[in-house]
Amino acid sequence: MEVAAIIDSLNDAQREAVSAPSRSMLVLAGAGSGKTRVLVHRIAWLIKIEHISPLNILAVTFTNKAAKEMRGRVEDLLNISARSMWIGTFHGLAHRLLRQHNKEAKLPDTFQVIDSDDQLRLIKRLMKAMNVDDNRWPPKQVVWYINAQKDEGIRAKHIQESSDVYQQQLLLIYRGYEDLCARSGLVDFAELLLKAHETLRDNAELLEFYRARFKYVHVDEFQDTNTVQYAWLRLLTEGQDNLFVVGDDDQSIYGWRGAKIENMFNFQKHYPNHKLIRLEQNYRSTGNILKASNALIACNDGRMGKELRTDDGDGDLISLYSAFNEQDEAYFVVERIRKWVAEGNLRSDVAILYRSNAQSRQFEEKLMATGTPYRVYGGLRFFDRMEIKNALAYLFLMMHKDNDSAFERIINTPTRGVGTKTLDDIRRLAREKQISLWLAMLELMKAGHFTPRAENALKGFVLLINNLSKQSGELELYEQVKNVIEKSGLIEFHKKEKGDKGEARVENLEELVNAARQFDYDEDNEENFSELDLFLAHAALESGDAQADDFEDCVQLMTLHSAKGLEFPIVFMVGLEEGLFPSRQSVDDIGRLEEERRLCYVGMTRAMKMLYISYAESRRLYGKENYPRPSRFLKEIPSELLQEIRLRANVSKPVATNKQTKMTIGTSGRYQLGQRVRHVKFGEGVVLQVEGEGAQERVQINFANAGMKWLMLSYAKLEIL
DNA sequence: AGACAGCAACTTTTT
DNA sequence: GTTGCTGTCT
Numbered sequence A: 001m002e003v004a005a006i007i008d009s010l011n012d013a014q015r016e017a018v019s020a021p022s023r024s025m026l027v028l029a030g031a032g033s034g035k036t037r038v039l040v041h042r043i044a045w046l047i048k049i050e051h052i053s054p055l056n057i058l059a060v061t062f063t064n065k066a067a068k069e070m071r072g073r074v075e076d077l078l079n080i081s082a083r084s085m086w087i088g089t090f091h092g093l094a095h096r097l098l099r100q101h102n103k104e105a106k107l108p109d110t111f112q113v114i115d116s117d118d119q120l121r122l123i124k125r126l127m128k129a130m131n132v133d134d135n136r137w138p139p140k141q142v143v144w145y146i147n148a149q150k151d152e153g154i155r156a157k158h159i160q161e162s163s164d165v166y167q168q169q170l171l172l173i174y175r176g177y178e179d180l181c182a183r184s185g186l187v188d189f190a191e192l193l194l195k196a197h198e199t200l201r202d203n204a205e206l207l208e209f210y211r212a213r214f215k216y217v218h219v220d221e222f223q224d225t226n227t228v229q230y231a232w233l234r235l236l237t238e239g240q241d242n243l244f245v246v247g248d249d250d251q252s253i254y255g256w257r258g259a260k261i262e263n264m265f266n267f268q269k270h271y272p273n274h275k276l277i278r279l280e281q282n283y284r285s286t287g288n289i290l291k292a293s294n295a296l297i298a299c300n301d302g303r304m305g306k307e308l309r310t311d312d313g314d315g316d317l318i319s320l321y322s323a324f325n326e327q328d329e330a331y332f333v334v335e336r337i338r339k340w341v342a343e344g345n346l347r348s349d350v351a352i353l354y355r356s357n358a359q360s361r362q363f364e365e366k367l368m369a370t371g372t373p374y375r376v377y378g379g380l381r382f383f384d385r386m387e388i389k390n391a392l393a394y395l396f397l398m399m400h401k402d403n404d405s406a407f408e409r410i411i412n413t414p415t416r417g418v419g420t421k422t423l424d425d426i427r428r429l430a431r432e433k434q435i436s437l438w439l440a441m442l443e444l445m446k447a448g449h450f451t452p453r454a455e456n457a458l459k460g461f462v463l464l465i466n467n468l469s470k471q472s473g474e475l476e477l478y479e480q481v482k483n484v485i486e487k488s489g490l491i492e493f494h495k496k497e498k499g500d501k502g503e504a505r506v507e508n509l510e511e512l513v514n515a516a517r518q519f520d521y522d523e524d525n526e527e528n529f530s531e532l533d534l535f536l537a538h539a540a541l542e543s544g545d546a547q548a549d550d551f552e553d554c555v556q557l558m559t560l561h562s563a564k565g566l567e568f569p570i571v572f573m574v575g576l577e578e579g580l581f582p583s584r585q586s587v588d589d590i591g592r593l594e595e596e597r598r599l600c601y602v603g604m605t606r607a608m609k610m611l612y613i614s615y616a617e618s619r620r621l622y623g624k625e626n627y628p629r630p631s632r633f634l635k636e637i638p639s640e641l642l643q644e645i646r647l648r649a650n651v652s653k654p655v656a657t658n659k660q661t662k663m664t665i666g667t668s669g670r671y672q673l674g675q676r677v678r679h680v681k682f683g684e685g686v687v688l689q690v691e692g693e694g695a696q697e698r699v700q701i702n703f704a705n706a707g708m709k710w711l712m713l714s715y716a717k718l719e720i721l
Numbered sequence B: 001a002g003a004c005a006g007c008a009a010c011t012t013t014t015t
Numbered sequence C: 001g002t003t004g005c006t007g008t009c010t
Helices: A003-007 A012-019 A035-048 A064-078 A090-100 A116-130 A139-151 A165-184 A189-202 A204-213 A227-237 A262-270 A287-297 A326-342 A357-369 A386-399 A404-410 A420-433 A437-446 A452-472 A477-487 A490-496 A499-518 A531-541 A590-604
Strands: A025-029 A057-061 A086-089 A216-219 A243-247 A275-279 A318-325 A350-354 A374-376 A555-559 A568-573 A607-621 A624-626 A642-644 A676-679 A683-691 A698-703 A707-712 A718-720
Touching: A003 A012, A003 A035, A012 A035, A012 A275, A025 A035, A025 A262, A035 A057, A035 A064, A035 A216, A035 A243, A057 A064, A057 A090, A064 A086, A086 A090, A090 A189, A090 A227, A090 A531, A116 A139, A116 A165, A116 A404, A139 A165, A139 A189, A139 A227, A189 A204, A189 A227, A204 A227, A216 A227, A227 A243, A227 A262, A243 A262, A287 A318, A287 A590, A287 A607, A318 A326, A326 A350, A326 A357, A326 A568, A326 A607, A350 A357, A357 A374, A357 A555, A386 A404, A386 A452, A386 A477, A386 A490, A386 A499, A386 A531, A404 A437, A420 A437, A420 A452, A437 A452, A452 A477, A477 A490, A477 A499, A477 A531, A490 A499, A568 A590
Parallel strands: A025 A243, A025 A275, A057 A086, A057 A216, A216 A243, A318 A607, A318 A642, A350 A555, A350 A568, A374 A555, A568 A607
Antiparallel strands: A607 A624, A676 A683, A676 A718, A683 A698, A698 A707
């Protein structure tokens, strides 16, 4: 393979980044500028042109999806297997590191990764045991506090005792939680990263080894790294000057979960020899969409500076629709989609992007009503589902009988007559003697502590778990899973559930068997861990991407956050209202407001051909009617790039921006005097008067058959003729 | 054990 | 307005 194959398809800036003599590099990659491409080609360049062994290359991403894609693309480009190359998520790589060096990490070799759900349960249990008032210290906030500390690299021992009762209690819980995890060999997500960092930091030999091994370190979405992640990267690359990062400060939208946009600036300080390359050529969107996006993001301060451009034409103007309420907004969007599809286009070309999940419902209802297939992203992932976690808990428990969280989860699921009293007794003994729940249960049984009823129930349970684990040796992984879901009675249990909920759960359980069958044993295995153990870790680390669902052509619904990295020919960005987007919690803080603006920028730059933006004059939120102002972001888009859409005749005219007075429905011309309309009950009529504003707006209509009526626009369903 | 009522909560999400 | 959790009742 020659140079040309790797470089020919790139533009100048991309080429410069890909072929740079090895050293640190900051690629400031705008939306749609081909950043993954640069990363992939860079790796190919190193291997093929500079003859670097894949073993010396490390590439880190945030999501499993991105990691998988990168690996796949490197393999395609080079036509080799990239197995020996470390490509993975921060968490995945940290996990691998800890498994391989669990001794240095001071972890038992059976340590288990717990997900956020397990973490919350654990905290709840701990707090109960500690007698903490969960009104004053809501468990969710406690978890948030602990994770935030860990993300910053702060252990409980680093935190000063506080005279503030609230703070002090948090600290005590943090301590207790650390102890508990250490005792039971549990590692949460934040812990993976922190522990991986500490292990390298405190083991000179290990650190030397990995520094020598990873001569080339690459990071995707660098703007999303948190403190510990960046510290880990620095540790690995210190004195090596070999950190190649790709990111976009304008797309940093995860500050709220610890991402430090500052890392981009710090990088420039910490790696003074780095080269900075800007990728500003955009291959995704039309000129107008880019102009609008550039103008919007220019309102942020302290950017690294970047302006997207395209060689393609301006394309259509951005369409703005002012709906009178959220119903109308949904109606508008769905009508446009129908039109698009009727013209012979794909539904999957269309995305509806919203700020908060709660907004999806309106659109779902309208889509459902029109029989338009759609898919909502987000929500529960496969491995997060209750029934799946229950099944996994059985697998956990049969492997590791002293895993208390697995025990708690399934001791009475499916219900087998183990009540609160029984469980409390077990818990008490376990705490007193510092032993696992499983052992405590056995001891109490031996002592004849329980009533015959409870005794029987527990006997059945012990027998079940013992049998399952006895059989496990002879069975394939998927057979074990199958065995578990059948013998445990989980299938039976969910079959009895009413509604299609139970049915879906049974299906999911069956799907779990498939997941086990497809599980690639070798992929993660360098040490001699059992296949089942690795499968369980896999389940915790990989949430099971949106399951390769039906390939049905459907409209895509998702939050702006989950749209990052994706692109669609048509994008509807909805709910551009003050208080919703930007969200109310963000408007008082300039930093958070700027993050909202970046989110808006991310949303706009998802659109390839057409971008529709809408807002509602009136929106029902938490059961109350609201009359929000249009989002400030609308005013930041140059008005000449916008056209206002009218449902009726598609009249377009520039929108007046920078004005406090917005157009009210009454005067916006949607219902003009003389307008012919149709009402579901009253039939056809003519509008004679309009009065009021927003949701109070009323129209007087003379119906041919029903006579004169006053109707509230927000309630009446009027069709414009 | 399961059903139901009363209660607060409620941005964004990957691992 | 909807959801999810808790506590109480049958």
